[in-house]
Amino acid sequence: MRQNPAETLRRVLPKIREVLHVAGVEMQLTAAVSFLTVLQDESVSIHTYSHSFLHIILQNLEHRDAGVSNAWLETLLAVIEALPKETIRHEILNPLVSKAQISQTLQSRLVSCKIMGKLANKFESHIVKREILPLVKSLCQDVEYEVRTCMCRQLEPIAQGIGTELTKTVVLPELVELARDEGSSVRLAAFETLVNLLDMFDSDDRRQTVLPLVKSFCEKSFKADESILVSLSFHLGKLCNGLYGIFTPEQHLRFLEFYKKLCTLGLQQENGHNDNQLQLQTLEQEKKYISVRKNCAYNFPAMIVFVDPKNFHLELYSIFFCLCHDPEVPVRYTMAISFYEVAKLLNSGVYTIQKELVTLLQDESLEVLDALVGHLPEILELMINGGENSGSESKLLSIPDLIPALTTAEQRAATSLKWRTHEKLLQKYACLPQIISSDQIYYRFLHRMLTIILTNNVLPVQKAAARTLCVYLRYNRKQEQRHEVIQKLIEQLGQGKSYWNRLRFLDTCEFIMELFSKSFFCKYFFLPVLELTHDPVANVRIKLCYLLPKVKSTLKIPTDKHLLQQLELCIRKLLCQEKDKDVLTIVKRTVLELDRMDISLDAFQKRFYENDLLDQEKERQEHLLLEMEQLEKEKQQNEGRSANVNDKIFEKKRRDNKTSSVLVKSMTLSSSGSSSGTSTGKEDKKSKLVRSQSFSTQALHPKYSNIDKCSNKSSATGYTSSLSGMGKGCMLSFSDDSFRTRSTGNSGNATFSSSSSLIASHNSFNSTDQKNNGNKESQSRKMSMQVAGKWPLDLVLFARPLVIHRQQKMKELC
Numbered sequence: 001m002r003q004n005p006a007e008t009l010r011r012v013l014p015k016i017r018e019v020l021h022v023a024g025v026e027m028q029l030t031a032a033v034s035f036l037t038v039l040q041d042e043s044v045s046i047h048t049y050s051h052s053f054l055h056i057i058l059q060n061l062e063h064r065d066a067g068v069s070n071a072w073l074e075t076l077l078a079v080i081e082a083l084p085k086e087t088i089r090h091e092i093l094n095p096l097v098s099k100a101q102i103s104q105t106l107q108s109r110l111v112s113c114k115i116m117g118k119l120a121n122k123f124e125s126h127i128v129k130r131e132i133l134p135l136v137k138s139l140c141q142d143v144e145y146e147v148r149t150c151m152c153r154q155l156e157p158i159a160q161g162i163g164t165e166l167t168k169t170v171v172l173p174e175l176v177e178l179a180r181d182e183g184s185s186v187r188l189a190a191f192e193t194l195v196n197l198l199d200m201f202d203s204d205d206r207r208q209t210v211l212p213l214v215k216s217f218c219e220k221s222f223k224a225d226e227s228i229l230v231s232l233s234f235h236l237g238k239l240c241n242g243l244y245g246i247f248t249p250e251q252h253l254r255f256l257e258f259y260k261k262l263c264t265l266g267l268q269q270e271n272g273h274n275d276n277q278l279q280l281q282t283l284e285q286e287k288k289y290i291s292v293r294k295n296c297a298y299n300f301p302a303m304i305v306f307v308d309p310k311n312f313h314l315e316l317y318s319i320f321f322c323l324c325h326d327p328e329v330p331v332r333y334t335m336a337i338s339f340y341e342v343a344k345l346l347n348s349g350v351y352t353i354q355k356e357l358v359t360l361l362q363d364e365s366l367e368v369l370d371a372l373v374g375h376l377p378e379i380l381e382l383m384i385n386g387g388e389n390s391g392s393e394s395k396l397l398s399i400p401d402l403i404p405a406l407t408t409a410e411q412r413a414a415t416s417l418k419w420r421t422h423e424k425l426l427q428k429y430a431c432l433p434q435i436i437s438s439d440q441i442y443y444r445f446l447h448r449m450l451t452i453i454l455t456n457n458v459l460p461v462q463k464a465a466a467r468t469l470c471v472y473l474r475y476n477r478k479q480e481q482r483h484e485v486i487q488k489l490i491e492q493l494g495q496g497k498s499y500w501n502r503l504r505f506l507d508t509c510e511f512i513m514e515l516f517s518k519s520f521f522c523k524y525f526f527l528p529v530l531e532l533t534h535d536p537v538a539n540v541r542i543k544l545c546y547l548l549p550k551v552k553s554t555l556k557i558p559t560d561k562h563l564l565q566q567l568e569l570c571i572r573k574l575l576c577q578e579k580d581k582d583v584l585t586i587v588k589r590t591v592l593e594l595d596r597m598d599i600s601l602d603a604f605q606k607r608f609y610e611n612d613l614l615d616q617e618k619e620r621q622e623h624l625l626l627e628m629e630q631l632e633k634e635k636q637q638n639e640g641r642s643a644n645v646n647d648k649i650f651e652k653k654r655r656d657n658k659t660s661s662v663l664v665k666s667m668t669l670s671s672s673g674s675s676s677g678t679s680t681g682k683e684d685k686k687s688k689l690v691r692s693q694s695f696s697t698q699a700l701h702p703k704y705s706n707i708d709k710c711s712n713k714s715s716a717t718g719y720t721s722s723l724s725g726m727g728k729g730c731m732l733s734f735s736d737d738s739f740r741t742r743s744t745g746n747s748g749n750a751t752f753s754s755s756s757s758l759i760a761s762h763n764s765f766n767s768t769d770q771k772n773n774g775n776k777e778s779q780s781r782k783m784s785m786q787v788a789g790k791w792p793l794d795l796v797l798f799a800r801p802l803v804i805h806r807q808q809k810m811k812e813l814c
Contacts, residue, residue, distance in 0.1 A: 001038050001043040001044070002043055005043050005044050009044070009048070013052060013053075016031065016056075017056055020056065020059075020060060025067065028060065028063065028065070028068040028071070029067070029068060029071050031060075032057075032060075032071035032074070032075050033071070035053050035056070035075050036074070036075045036078055038053070039053075039079060039082065040078075046083065049082075050079075050083055050087050050091070053079075054079065054087075054091055057072055057076050057079065058076070058091070058095075060072045061076065062105065062107055062108050062111065064107075066107070069107060069111065073111055073114060073115075076092075076115070077114070077115070080092065080115075080118050080119070080122065085122060085123065089123075092115065093119060093131065093132075096112055096119075096135070097131075097135065099111070099112045100112035100116075100135045100138065100139060102142065102143070106144055106147070109139065109142065109144070109147050110146065110147060110150050112135070112139070113139055113147065113150040113151045113154050114150065114154060116132055116135060116136060116139075116151075116158065117153075117154030117156075117157040117158055118157070119132060120132060120157055120158040120160075120161030120162065121160070121161040123161075125161070125163055125166060128158075128162050128166075129162065129166060132158070133158075133166075136151065136154075136155070136158060136170075136174075139151040140152065140155075140174050140177075140178060145181070145182075145183035145185060145186055146185075148178065148181065148186045149183070149185045149186050149189045152175070152178050152189040152193055153192075153193060155171050155174065155175065155193050155197075156193050156196050156197060158171065159171045159197055159200060160200075167197065167200050168200075168201070171197070172201070172205065172209065175193060175194050176209060176213065178190035179191060179194065179213050184228070185227075187227075188227060188228050188231055191213075191217055191231060191232070191235075192231055192235065194210060194213065194214075195235045195238055195239055198210065198238070198239070199242070203245065203246055206242075206243055206246050207246045210243070211246060211251075214239060214243070217232060218232065218258055230291045230292055230295065232262075233262050233291075233293075233295035233296055233299070234295040234298065234299070236255075236258075236259055236295075236296075236299055236303075237298075237299030237300075237301075237302025237303055237306070238299075238302065240255050240303065240306045241302055244306065255306075256303075256306070256307060256315065259296065259299075259303055260319055262292055262293070262296050263319045263322060264293075264319075264322060265292050265293060266285070266289025266290065266292070266293065267293075267322075267326075267327075290330060290331065293326060293328070293331045294328075294330045294331050294334050296323065297323050297326075297331050297334035297335045298334050298338065300319075300320065300323065300335070300338055300342060301338055301341040301342055301345055303316060304342060304345045304346070305345065309345050309346050309349060310349070312346060312349060313349065313352050317352060317353075320335075320342070320353065321356065324359055324360060325359065329368065332363060332365065332368045333365070333367050333368050333371050335360070336360050336363075336371035337371045337374075339353075339356075339357070339360065339379060340374075340375035340378055340379050343378075343379050343382045343383070343386075344382065346386075347382075347386055349386075350382050350383055350386045351383070354383060354399050355401075357379065357383065357399070357402075358399070358401045358402065358405040361406065361408070361409045362405050362408055362409065366412065366416055366418050366421050369409055369412070369413065369425070370418075370421045370424065373421070373424055373428050374424075374428075376428045376431070377428055377430075377431035377434075380399075380402075380434075381431070381434065381435070383399055384399075384434075402435075402436070403436065403440060403444055406429070406432075407444060407445075409425065410422075410429070410448070413425050414452070414456070419458040419461050420460075422458075422461050422464075423458075423460045423464045426449070426452070426461065426464040426468050427464050427467070427468065429445065429468050430467065430468045430471040430472075432445060433471065433472065433474075433475035438475065438476050438477040438478065439478075441472050441475075441476070442472070442476060442481050445472065446469060446472045446473070446476075446485065449465045449466075449468055449469035449472065450465075450469060450485075450488060450492070452465035453465050453466050453469070453501075453504050453508070454492060454493075454501060462504055462507075463504075466504060466507055466508045466511055469508070470508065470511040470515050470516075471515065473485055473486075473512075474516060475625075476625075477625055477629055477632075478629060479626065479629055486524050486525075490505075490524075490525075490528045493505035493508060494528045494531070494532070495528075495531075499535070499537040499539065499540055502532060502535060502537070502540050503539065503540060503543055506529070506532070506540070506543050506544060506547055509529055509551075510550065512525060513550055513551075515618075516618060516622070517615050517618040517619035518553075518554040518555070518556060518615050518619075519556075519619055520618075520622060521554045522560055526551065526566075527563075527566065529544070529551055530551075530566055530570045532544045533570040533574055538580045538582065538583050541574070541580070541583050542583055542586055545583065545586045545590045546586070546590070548567070548571070548590050548594060549597060551567070552564075552567060552594055552597055552599070553597065553599075555567075555599055557599050564599070571587070571590075571591060571594070574587045575587060575588070575591065
């Protein structure tokens with residue numbers, strides 16, 4: 001037909017017509033497909049096609065084999081779309097009246113049902129009402145349930161062809177009657193057609209006719225008519241939203257509870273169903289229940305709209321959790337597919353499903369992971385931007401287990417045989433610079449990508465890892481880390497021992513030229529790429545030759561004039577020294593292409609304007625990263641300086657306080673030394689001061705027996721001096737301690753108060769020495785009262801006899 005249509009129609013087609021009467025199934029199927037291909041190729045005009053092929057198609061429609069009949073029917077339905085109305089009316093519609101009669105075969109009536117569904121859109125509504133609708137009513141009342149089911153499923157295209165008014169008066173009553181049919185398949189077809197035509201009914205029809213039917217379907221689905229349960233679960237989301245405007249609050253709650261019940265169907269253990277004779281039935285029910293839960297997962301986004309996203313956490317989160325943790329893979333797979341839709345609907349409330357995202361990322365089935373990864377960048381972006389924490393510093397905190405889940409998912413994909421899932425995962429991980437910080441990517445993902453490039457054996461996976469690594473390098477914010485990665489790429493790939501690694505280096509350079517500015521590539525990778533012109537493996541040199549035009553396009557004159565000279569030198573060496581014929585052929589072809597290329601200048605040119613503008617933007621972003629890094633360093637230095645200044649101020653205050661306390665102690669010791677010097681010579685000052693200090697130190701010790709030993713060995717004058725020193729030292733130290741326990745103020749104040757009390761005590765002792773003996777006892781009582789106000793009780797009781805003993809010794813000396 002493509003080469004010589006006229007001769008084919010005249011000589012070949014009659015032979016085909018003759019042999020099809022006795023042909024087998026495969027020849028019939030091949031003929032049906034061939035006739036359809038001739039129509040689609042438009043090898044002949046539609047008039048010639050209908051004249052030559054249409055009769056053969058109509059003759060074979062009622063073939064005894066159902067598969068052959070369906071194949072010819074598909075061809076006929078495609079032909080009806082292209083035929084003119086008059087041809088359809090004379091050749092198809094008129095014979096259809098007799099073919100649809102009850103006296104015809106079952107196969108003939110089934111074919112008539114499907115043809116009428118197609119013809120309803122080809123004619124005006126009044127023709128359909130007069131010539132097609134009577135046949136439709138007749139077939140809806142057919143004695144065979146297969147015919148009623150088939151006709152019921154064709155009511156949807158018929159209703160769309162005849163309009164709203166005729167649908168309400170003709171189609172809806174038929175649907176109501178078929179919904180109460182005794183055949184379960186007929187009821188199922190009626191229910192599905194009713195749901196699909198929901199938009200064509202007004203609110204009164206929905207409230208008075210559709211809603212009661214739907215309620216009866218729901219009530220019978222768990223009891224008498226489980227056959228409709230799977231279909232009901234599949235269409236429930238569309239049904240609930242289609243009837244949303246007419247639901248009362250009670251009906252709204254009832255349908256929501258019905259959906260929740262379907263979501264957990266089959267997960268509860270039921271009593272009395274463990275007999276061996278019911279095992280087969282239980283397996284069939286289990287498959288049905290899995291299908292129901294899978295359909296519920298499919299309808300979950302629609303149910304969020306039904307309950308309003310604001311009520312998600314209260315109404316549907318528990319069901320969402322159950323579906324994401326369902327024991328069956330198809331259910332979790334469907335939830336992974338619809339996860340992105342759920343996240344979009346929740347918007348600002350998306351943070352409530354973060355744990356389920358981590359759960360699905362860690363799912364044991366790679367099918368679930370593959371379904372989730374398809375929209376992973378969009379999901380993560382919604383998680384970060386739509387959650388409660390919108391600041392850049394709290395990005396990762398909003399999804400605490402994200403990084404371990406992502407690394408686990410990649411490792412599981414890497415160890416499996418499903419390399420396409422691994423490739424897809426690595427491609428989607430290129431979004432992570434927008435999600436987590438640069439340091440986390442560097443330590444958890446970047447080196448892993450380099451390892452995959454070096455060790456994985458699947459080329460698409462290696463290329464995906466190389467491109468993702470280049471993206472990570474592009475957005476890395478530390479120059480030191482960037483230099484380290486670049487050095488590893490050059491050493492481990494470009495200078496690697498395996499030629500395979502050197503090939504991957506060239507692939508990586510292509511991605512760098514795509515993602516980075518021209519100046520970046522020339523600075524770090526231009527010369528390492530040219531070094532591969534001396535590679536011992538021909539395949540590496542061939543790949544380099546194919547890459548040289550792109551390499552040359554990164555040069556800017558006159559800035560990169562020296563690099564251009566290096567490129568020309570390498571090409572000359574290849575032309576002169578290359579011995580491999582294949583490489584030499586490609587080198588010559590590359591030289592011609594390089595000669596035709598124009599090199600861009602530093603200034604903007606019209607023909608390179610867009611590319612230069614894009615390159616300038618890339619270069620600006622790279623400089624911006626460097627500036628941001630410099631600002632961060634300066635900020636850290638300033639913070640470090642401020643911290644050092646605060647530490648120095650604190651240390652200075654501590655030293656000042658320590659110095660003031662030392663000065664006070666020295667004043668105390670000097671005053672005690674001067675009082676003792678009045679009664680003794682200058683030679684005894686030093687020894688008395690030492691004994692006074694030692695005695696004062698011993699007085700602070702809880703073992704008071706040592707003090708008595710010291711007092712027995714000392715002389716009268718030394719004893720007096722040491723006792724006065726002891727009194728002053730004890731008064732200073734205990735008043736100081738008591739002050740610290742009462743207040744947390746400056747230690748300088750405490751020292752000042754202790755020194756003032758010391759001076760007062762010293763004056764009181766001097767006045768006591770100068771008065772007469774009659775006043776000694778009163779003065780000792782006053783002293784003991786003064787001491788008792790500052791010392792603990794046990795020290796007061798210990799010190800009072802010592803003072804009295806001192807006064808007696810003073811009497812003897814007088």
